[in-house]
Amino acid sequence: MLSVLTDNWELFRDGFWTTIKLFVVAGLLSLVLGTVLAGFRVSPVPVLRAIGTGYVNILRNTPLTLVFAFLVFGAPKMGIELPSYFWSAIVALTVYTSAFVCEVVRSGINTVSPGQSEAARAVGMSFLQVLGIVVLPQAFRAIQPPLMSVMIALLKNTTIAAGFSVLEAGAIPAAIAERGENQMLTLVWITIGFLILIIPLVFLQRWAERRTAVSA
Template sequence: MNVLLDHLPEFREGFLGTLAITAASAVLALVLGILIAGFRVSPIPPLRAFGTAWVTLLRNTPLTLLFLIAFFVIPQIFFPGTSPFVLAMGALGCYTSSFVCEAVRSGINTVPLGQAEAARSLGMTFSQTLRMIILPQATRTVIPPLSSIFIALTKNSAIAGAFSVSELFSVSKLLSDKGYPIAWIFLWIALAYLVITFTISGAFRLLERRLEVAR
């Protein structure tokens, strides 16, 4: 208990840092995931090829390697001086977007083909059909897997602590270097992660129930 009370500002900063990197990466992953899912079901072959390559490459690349590329390659070639937070958000968001894409694509595949055919018969374009007809119906199916994906994202954010991003893992490293008992440090950090993941899980369960009522 003493390690928590004596270093409450550090734990608070790490907790808020984990919340920030998780939320920012989740938004990026959701936007990219939906976009890439649209590419994967697009009637345009180059877009389908790009979507397939994106998912295949990112899902089969270790997240740590993506962090190394983001921090030691991207700033040197493209964006020098980029903050560690933005680089970590990019690595986490792009990696997670591949999983979001597959979840969204699976949801799209559950929508009857007749829905798209009816939309085309009304003169709607592919993007209009996807945005106004397909995605709203696929949402109910997509919610449960997205919950698991964002919980995994929360836990994956711990890697950012090894790359100068202030979050819970960086707090554990700081305090363990000062000689505090590692077991107590990990206990409080584990509880902090549980608070975040339970909140995400509860929010998605609430959203899922609201969508069921609307059915």
């Protein structure tokens, strides 16, 4: 069993390193874009609210595989060229995950007392100042557990990139099959690899839940 890992160590190492890069980069970009979209959804400007709502409704109801397919195959035909399949995967994961981040952040914004926003506006703060200084810091404390769940889902969703020529962890079975290795043992090691990545996130989520419960 161990020989499957040791004999193909470089393949496992490179595959999971690409998975980690996809997760970290897409995760950070999703947090930024999702927060901006949440701001759109609670904006007093109707056009921005419509943009945020439309984006979320479309992306949340579109399979991630179709988002990948559009960026890898459709976008180049429209003159939209990305540097590599890796960056196409980053964009696909970001635009998809940000829709879910948006809804989580929006739910956190809704937990903040309207009176605080009204008080901030009464002393002359703009909408952006109220959102950035008063509302979002409190919202992020409230949404840590569900936000971590979205990030865990993102980590698992990176495997879809394997179907679009990105050599990450999901592509390892196909590569090892060409070497005649045992596929069942290969899948066992990939599962162990993902558990190593996900378990710390699960513990972080539970810690966040306890911390939020104590704060409440």
